[in-house]
Amino acid sequence: MKLIVFTKKDCPQCPNAKAIAKEVAEELGLEYEEIDIEKDLITALQFNVASTPSIAFGEEVLFRGEVPTKEQLKQEILKLMK
Amino acid sequence: MPETFDTEYDHNKEFLTVRTSRNMLESFDRRKIVQSLIKETGISKEIAEEIALEVEETIKKLKLKFISAPLIREIVNVKLLERRLEDARRDYTRLGLPVYDATQIIEKGVRENANLQHNPETIHKLVADWVMKEYALLKALPLHLADAHMRGEIHIHDLEYFVTRPYCFQHDLRWFLKNGLKVDGTGENTAVAGPAKNAEVAILHAAKALAAAQTNFAGGQGLDFFNVWLAPYMAGKTYKEIKQLAQMFIYELSQMYVARGGQVVFSDIDIEYGVPKICQDLPAVLPGGVVKDSITYGDFEEEAIMFARALTEVYLEGDYVGKPFFFPKPNYKLRRECFKKEGFDEFMILVHKVVAKYGSPYFLNLLAGYLPDNVFAQCCRLVLSPDNTDWEDFKNGCMRTGSLQVVTINLPRIAYESNGNDEKLFELLEERMKLAREVIEIKRDIILKRMKQGSLPFLTQDVNGEPYYRVDKVVRSIGFVGLNEMLKAHTGEELHESKDAWRFGLEVIKRMMDIAMEWSEETGQRWVITQTPAESASHRLALLDLKEFNGKAVVQGDVKTGAVYYTNSSHVRVSADVPLFERLRIEGAFHPLCNGGMMAHVWIGESSPNPELLWELTKKIATKTLIGYWAYTKDMTFCRDCKNLSGGIKKSCPNCGSSNVEWYSRVTGYYQRVSGWNDGKRKELFDRKRVNLG
Ligand SMILES: [Zn+2]
Numbered sequence: 001m002k003l004i005v006f007t008k009k010d011c012p013q014c015p016n017a018k019a020i021a022k023e024v025a026e027e028l029g030l031e032y033e034e035i036d037i038e039k040d041l042i043t044a045l046q047f048n049v050a051s052t053p054s055i056a057f058g059e060e061v062l063f064r065g066e067v068p069t070k071e072q073l074k075q076e077i078l079k080l081m082k
Numbered sequence: 083m084p085e086t087f088d089t090e091y092d093h094n095k096e097f098l099t100v101r102t103s104r105n106m107l108e109s110f111d112r113r114k115i116v117q118s119l120i121k122e123t124g125i126s127k128e129i130a131e132e133i134a135l136e137v138e139e140t141i142k143k144l145k146l147k148f149i150s151a152p153l154i155r156e157i158v159n160v161k162l163l164e165r166r167l168e169d170a171r172r173d174y175t176r177l178g179l180p181v182y183d184a185t186q187i188i189e190k191g192v193r194e195n196a197n198l199q200h201n202p203e204t205i206h207k208l209v210a211d212w213v214m215k216e217y218a219l220l221k222a223l224p225l226h227l228a229d230a231h232m233r234g235e236i237h238i239h240d241l242e243y244f245v246t247r248p249y250c251f252q253h254d255l256r257w258f259l260k261n262g263l264k265v266d267g268t269g270e271n272t273a274v275a276g277p278a279k280n281a282e283v284a285i286l287h288a289a290k291a292l293a294a295a296q297t298n299f300a301g302g303q304g305l306d307f308f309n310v311w312l313a314p315y316m317a318g319k320t321y322k323e324i325k326q327l328a329q330m331f332i333y334e335l336s337q338m339y340v341a342r343g344g345q346v347v348f349s350d351i352d353i354e355y356g357v358p359k360i361c362q363d364l365p366a367v368l369p370g371g372v373v374k375d376s377i378t379y380g381d382f383e384e385e386a387i388m389f390a391r392a393l394t395e396v397y398l399e400g401d402y403v404g405k406p407f408f409f410p411k412p413n414y415k416l417r418r419e420c421f422k423k424e425g426f427d428e429f430m431i432l433v434h435k436v437v438a439k440y441g442s443p444y445f446l447n448l449l450a451g452y453l454p455d456n457v458f459a460q461c462c463r464l465v466l467s468p469d470n471t472d473w474e475d476f477k478n479g480c481m482r483t484g485s486l487q488v489v490t491i492n493l494p495r496i497a498y499e500s501n502g503n504d505e506k507l508f509e510l511l512e513e514r515m516k517l518a519r520e521v522i523e524i525k526r527d528i529i530l531k532r533m534k535q536g537s538l539p540f541l542t543q544d545v546n547g548e549p550y551y552r553v554d555k556v557v558r559s560i561g562f563v564g565l566n567e568m569l570k571a572h573t574g575e576e577l578h579e580s581k582d583a584w585r586f587g588l589e590v591i592k593r594m595m596d597i598a599m600e601w602s603e604e605t606g607q608r609w610v611i612t613q614t615p616a617e618s619a620s621h622r623l624a625l626l627d628l629k630e631f632n633g634k635a636v637v638q639g640d641v642k643t644g645a646v647y648y649t650n651s652s653h654v655r656v657s658a659d660v661p662l663f664e665r666l667r668i669e670g671a672f673h674p675l676c677n678g679g680m681m682a683h684v685w686i687g688e689s690s691p692n693p694e695l696l697w698e699l700t701k702k703i704a705t706k707t708l709i710g711y712w713a714y715t716k717d718m719t720f721c722r723d724c725k726n727l728s729g730g731i732k733k734s735c736p737n738c739g740s741s742n743v744e745w746y747s748r749v750t751g752y753y754q755r756v757s758g759w760n761d762g763k764r765k766e767l768f769d770r771k772r773v774n775l776g
Pocket residue numbers: 721722723724725726735736737738739740
């Protein structure tokens with residue numbers, strides 16, 4: 001399953017969210033992907049995401065329009081992996 | 083001089099007597115035809131005289147004692163058409179309805195508008211509606227646009243009001259509290275009230291402002307921040323007193339049965355839990371219309387919460403016989419900041435008790451991340467996002483907006499016409515949108531003209547040098563119906579049947595939004611896409627398509643009886659066997675694209691759902707989906723004999739067994755008696771897949 005970060009060009013929080021998500025993906029050995037919601041709005045909408053930064057694991061959106069801590073993100077992913 | 087027409091009647095030897103449209107008997111005089119033709123149609127004197135002569139000949143042959151002026155007019159019209167003078171015919175013809183239809187309206191009323199009771203006021207309204215609708219199609223709109231509506235390519239809403247009123251509006255109560263109230267807009271025909279000095283009067287002014295405005299608008303009248311702007315008036319009052327005021331307001335708006343020809347005001351109020359951050363530092367309008375910089379709305383947090391609770395309790399109690407209040411519709415705003423406030427959870431459980439009992443509340447989801455801090459919800463499903471100049475108005479105490487006109491695009495028709503060709507489909511989509519745009523541009527000119535002519539006096543009131551109604555600041559709404567059936571016809575799959583169909587649906591609506599945004603840039607006006615509240619359009623368009631595209635048309639309902647309908651906007655087919663959350667995720671994806679308004683429905687199957695579970699569901703919808711506006715609909719059966727109200731659609735009263743019952747449900751964006759629904763909508767009611775929370 002993939003870890004996806006939804007981003008937007010001018011979003012001030014996005015770099016932060018991307019960094020955290022990348023680290024977590026590496027640690028847990030997950031595939032990592034970024035989706036620019038302006039370039040691919042429809043994919044974002046199909047995830048029910050319309051704000052950035054948002055993070056999804058597989059089909060499940062874990063955080064919408066907020067940056068979790070590394071620990072929070074890990075915790076949510078592990079819950080779903082069980 | 084005319085010759086004798088009927089030898090038996092000597093007194094008519096020389097003159098044929100005409101019953102004129104002014105209810106007087108006049109002698110037939112050909113010259114009157116000539117004069118009226120020249121005056122009304124502008125054709126030449128020669129042709130007018132030629133026609134008048136021919137008409138006289140025709141009438142002679144009929145050997146009548148009396149002839150009515152309307153009949154002469156129709157004969158003239160035939161002569162005009164024989165000469166291919168169609169424009170002149172359009173100007174010369176009469177508007178009105180056949181005797182048969184007038185009798186039907188007088189004796190039975192019509193079912194087309196779910197809000198109309200059969201009473202003397204509505205009989206007058208329906209007769210007038212007929213003429214005004216014909217006038218709009220015949221005179222106000224050019225032939226190609228009128229035809230596009232008649233053929234069912236587009237649906238022009240509220241045609242009966244097309245030439246007289248804009249659609250809907252959201253008011254700022256602070257302006258009336260500060261300046262008082264002129265219900266006729268000028269103060270010349272009615273008494274003028276100064277700023278309310280106490281809470282009772284403030285409440286009455288709020289109710290009367292909406293009723294007054296309704297006389298100048300076709301659709302919904304809303305008050306945003308209702309409990310916030312009134313909070314200063316509640317200062318020093320006990321909870322019991324505040325509840326009495328809440329009750330007074332709700333009764334006023336659900337009992338003034340006087341608007342738009344014998345209906346209640348189509349009203350709604352937005353209720354906030356306390357004073358939201360964006361209002362806290364604004365100087366408050368205090369009793370007497372006084373404003374002091376030192377006193378802001380933030381000082382009335384407690385009063386705002388008490389008033390919100392009081393309003394909610396009144397909704398929970400229902401009316402004297404235990405029926406729900408359908409108007410004003412209460413919109414509850416869900417803000418992230420609310421969750422941190424003490425008592426919010428408890429308050430929302432109270433709100434969900436109302437949901438469980440009556441289904442009345444509506445929810446505005448500011449947690450979805452695409453609606454700005456302040457949205458306007460009004461009417462059936464309008465959520466109007468403000469821009470910068472709106473914020474200025476907001477700070478200055480008179481924020482106001484609305485929709486000028488809604489025109490709906492028949493999406494399935496486009497699919498039938500494009501034969502599976504994507505390119506053709508998008509081409510036709512834009513073409514239809516352009517038709518809608520033309521209609522709305524005509525509407526703009528009409529409303530500006532009416533304002534100049536003084537026939538919209540409530541709208542031309544002065545607000546700091548500007549008219550109360552600013553035509554170029556309100557939105558132009560392009561709606562759509564039947565995305566689901568469009569997808570079925572075009573891709574072979576319904577909206578919920580595959581991710582690809584869903585995606586293609588999103589592409590269609592996104593294209594609409596992109597076009598609307600382009601137009602906004604081009605014109606400096608606000609073009610928006612809206613999920614049409616299509617209580618009559620979904621039935622009318624499905625019927626037309628069934629006739630026109632037989633074998634190809636994809637409609638819901640019963641083809642044999644004609645009880646057919648299209649699925650509303652981008653909703654999932656109501657009868658589709660899809661888990662609730664899946665449905666909401668599919669539908670929610672469309673909401674950010676519908677910047678002119680959206681709404682989702684949750685049809686409740688249980689007769690007494692658990693309020694705590696409902697609140698949990700609300701939180702889940704708010705945080706996990708993009709649904710921006712929704713309501714839970716609980717169907718109800720009301721017994722006319724024993725006045726018992728029970729959940730669900732039942733053939734007889736569970737209390738006394740009587741079959742003298744009335745059903746209530748949401749037709750689209752509001753509750754109504756089911757007996758007023760059209761056949762398509764009734765069928766839809768029975769098709770709806772309802773959920774049980776368990
Ligand atoms: Zn009964």
